[in-house]
Amino acid sequence: MTRTARFFRIGLPLTLYGIFLLLPFYWMLVTTFKERQELLVSPNPFLIYHWTLEHVVGLLTQTRYLHWFGNTLLIALGATLLSVSVSYITAYAIIRLRFPGSKPFGTAIFLCYIVPPAILFIPLGEVLVKLGWFDKLWALIPIYATFLVPFCTWLLIGFLKSIPRELEEAGRVDGASNLLVMRKIILPISVPGLITAAIFSFTLSWNEYLYALVYMSSPDNKTVSVGMTSELISGDVFQWGQLMAGALIGVLPAIVVYFFFVEYYVAGMAGSLKD
Amino acid sequence: MTRWLDSPPVLGILLSIPAIVILGGLLAYPLLLGVWLSLTNTTLGSAGQFVGLSNYLAIAQDPTYRGAVFYSLFYTFFAEVGKLALGLTLALIVNQRFRGYRTARALMLLPYVAPTVLSALAWLWLFDPQFSAISWLLTKMGLIHEYINFIGAPWPARISLIVVNIWRGLPYFAIGYLAGLQAIPHELHEAAQIDGASGWEAFRRITWPLLLPITTILVSFSSIFTLTDFQLIWTITRGGPTDATQVFTTLAYQKAITGGQLGEGAAIAISPVVLMVIFAWFVMRSVREERSVE
Numbered sequence: 001m002t003r004t005a006r007f008f009r010i011g012l013p014l015t016l017y018g019i020f021l022l023l024p025f026y027w028m029l030v031t032t033f034k035e036r037q038e039l040l041v042s043p044n045p046f047l048i049y050h051w052t053l054e055h056v057v058g059l060l061t062q063t064r065y066l067h068w069f070g071n072t073l074l075i076a077l078g079a080t081l082l083s084v085s086v087s088y089i090t091a092y093a094i095i096r097l098r099f100p101g102s103k104p105f106g107t108a109i110f111l112c113y114i115v116p117p118a119i120l121f122i123p124l125g126e127v128l129v130k131l132g133w134f135d136k137l138w139a140l141i142p143i144y145a146t147f148l149v150p151f152c153t154w155l156l157i158g159f160l161k162s163i164p165r166e167l168e169e170a171g172r173v174d175g176a177s178n179l180l181v182m183r184k185i186i187l188p189i190s191v192p193g194l195i196t197a198a199i200f201s202f203t204l205s206w207n208e209y210l211y212a213l214v215y216m217s218s219p220d221n222k223t224v225s226v227g228m229t230s231e232l233i234s235g236d237v238f239q240w241g242q243l244m245a246g247a248l249i250g251v252l253p254a255i256v257v258y259f260f261f262v263e264y265y266v267a268g269m270a271g272s273l274k275d
Numbered sequence: 276m277t278r279w280l281d282s283p284p285v286l287g288i289l290l291s292i293p294a295i296v297i298l299g300g301l302l303a304y305p306l307l308l309g310v311w312l313s314l315t316n317t318t319l320g321s322a323g324q325f326v327g328l329s330n331y332l333a334i335a336q337d338p339t340y341r342g343a344v345f346y347s348l349f350y351t352f353f354a355e356v357g358k359l360a361l362g363l364t365l366a367l368i369v370n371q372r373f374r375g376y377r378t379a380r381a382l383m384l385l386p387y388v389a390p391t392v393l394s395a396l397a398w399l400w401l402f403d404p405q406f407s408a409i410s411w412l413l414t415k416m417g418l419i420h421e422y423i424n425f426i427g428a429p430w431p432a433r434i435s436l437i438v439v440n441i442w443r444g445l446p447y448f449a450i451g452y453l454a455g456l457q458a459i460p461h462e463l464h465e466a467a468q469i470d471g472a473s474g475w476e477a478f479r480r481i482t483w484p485l486l487l488p489i490t491t492i493l494v495s496f497s498s499i500f501t502l503t504d505f506q507l508i509w510t511i512t513r514g515g516p517t518d519a520t521q522v523f524t525t526l527a528y529q530k531a532i533t534g535g536q537l538g539e540g541a542a543i544a545i546s547p548v549v550l551m552v553i554f555a556w557f558v559m560r561s562v563r564e565e566r567s568v569e
Contacts, residue, residue: 010373017365018379020442021386024397027408031400045408090294099287112298114496114555115306118503118524119544122531123309124301146302149294177281207390209506210524214532225392229510240400247393258388262381265388269447270454 028251031244032056039240055241056249064219065246068227071137073253075223076205079144084197086145087152088190092182094153095160096168106157113150117210120146125214137221140212144205151204152197155268159193160186196268199261203254224250313542319535330542340543343521347547350437350522351501355494357441362448362493363486369449370456380453387446395510398439402426402511426512429519436508436520440501448493455489456482491561495554502547502554523547 026046031039035050042049059065093099094106124143125134133139163186171181212223219231228246232239258265279285313330317323334340369380386394401409402425410422426432459482467477505524508514514521514529523543531540 013368024394027401028397045411086293089290093287093290097283097287099284112302114499116500116503118505120305122537122541122544123305123312127305145297149297178286203388209392225390243396247396250393251389254388269450
């Protein structure tokens with residue numbers, strides 16, 4: 001390919017995609033560090049002429065943002081731990097133990113995966129009220145497990161299938177129980193699959209909005225997304241500097257986790273589509 | 276006793292109990308409860324009575340609900356077309372070898388990874404009627420003469436939301452298609468080249484047919500979640516202006532949570548299920564075919 005042909009086939013389209021896909025992130029970054037006056041009047045809004053930390057400081061000292069951040073982190077970690085453990089033993093049971101009904105059970109789990117929260121949030125709220133879980137922060141952990149367990153089990157089923165059966169048969173011959181084989185032989189080899197499941201669980205929990213919005217009512221029990229949209233946006237005056245600072249800081253954990261494990265993430269996405 | 280516990284059927288069922296409890300109690304039961312709620316006149320604070328299909332009949336008469344059905348379908352259709360076209364194009368670009376192709380592949384997933392509400396807030400600010408940076412740029416380029424009212428008028432708002440949905444979802448299509456492209460054996464393209472096929476012909480006769488199964492999976496999956504989208508629309512327009520961008524989920528939220536009409540809200544939330552079952556059937560079928568091929 002000539003240089004011009006390469007430019008039109010790769011360089012140019014990639015630049016256009018880059019502008020479109022990264023624009024909101026760039027906009028968060030620029031707004032966060034720009035002086036208040038400059039947000040409204042500026043010779044070029046894409047540049048920063050006067051840097052400031054006032055929005056970040058204001059966000060962290062005048063609002064409950066740090067508290068919401070802690071809530072989100074706690075819920076995301078808790079939901080990840082619960083979901084990955086439950087999914088691992090479920091996937092193991094379905095693929096390796098093959099009890100009566102394990103096939104329809106696997107299909108049922110897959111069907112749970114495609115039930116969107118949008119059709120569940122009203123009746124699930126009723127259930128939470130009856131259980132006394134309404135407006136309890138920790139309740140989000142088992143609630144998030146309802147969409148994480150189907151996804152992770154599905155992912156881990158695909159992963160466990162690729163582990164040769166001979167490995168556990170060898171263990172069985174040596175007299176190890178099924179439980180011991182699951183813990184000592186299969187678990188260590190499953191680590192890459194478990195990492196993939198954990199990253200997805202963490203980012204999906206960090207992203208969740210509808211359940212947290214409906215079920216958490218006191219300001220101290222909110223997550224970052226809910227707190228920002230319900231407490232920081234009030235009336236017609238938007239504090240764009242603080243809002244974008246909050247968005248930027250809130251986006252970071254998901255992005256950091258993603259970049260650390262990008263290979264696992266991509267493999268997981270491709271895998272969840274295929275099997 | 277331990278022997279009995281260790282037998283595969285017993286241990287298998289024991290290990291499945293946590294998942295059954297979570298999914299049974301917090302997913303399957305609420306799902307059935309939702310169907311029941313939609314057949315009652317329950318409101319926030321008062322248990323309702325069975326009223327048959329009257330909630331469904333009431334919403335069918337309601338112009339706001341009809342508007343929401345229209346926009347849900349409009350939104351889903353055009354967002355899916357956009358994600359498919361732009362996602363496939365992006366996959367074809369990053370499937371080539373060039374300097375920095377790994378970085379490009381990693382960066383392109385950012386919209387999908389970042390929390391939707393937070394990036395939607397950035398879009399909301401980019402759509403500001405007075406201070407929009409997009410309008411500023413287009414004015415400087417001489418393409419427009421006055422700032423665009425992105426979300427203040429019905430049609431611009433409807434289109435703007437579709438653009439944001441495409442923005443968020445196209446990486447998912449791109450990564451799916453990239454995996455699909457990499458599974459196509461090189462020999463096929465080499466053979467086509469030897470036979471003198473043009474790039475477009477090779478794409479239409481070899482690449483595209485081989486990408487059809489993954490297309491079905493991607494579109495059906497994505498349609499289920501686009502049809503019931505909430506976060507993006509709620510953050511940017513809240514269903515406005517004057518209900519122009521109301522969809523199933525935002526309307527159900529307003530009826531049930533803001534208005535306290537749980538029965539009617541449940542009926543609105545459940546009404547798209549018929550369409551979702553069709554999409555789900557497509558997913559199940561293509562996943563099975565894929566399995567039997569392997």
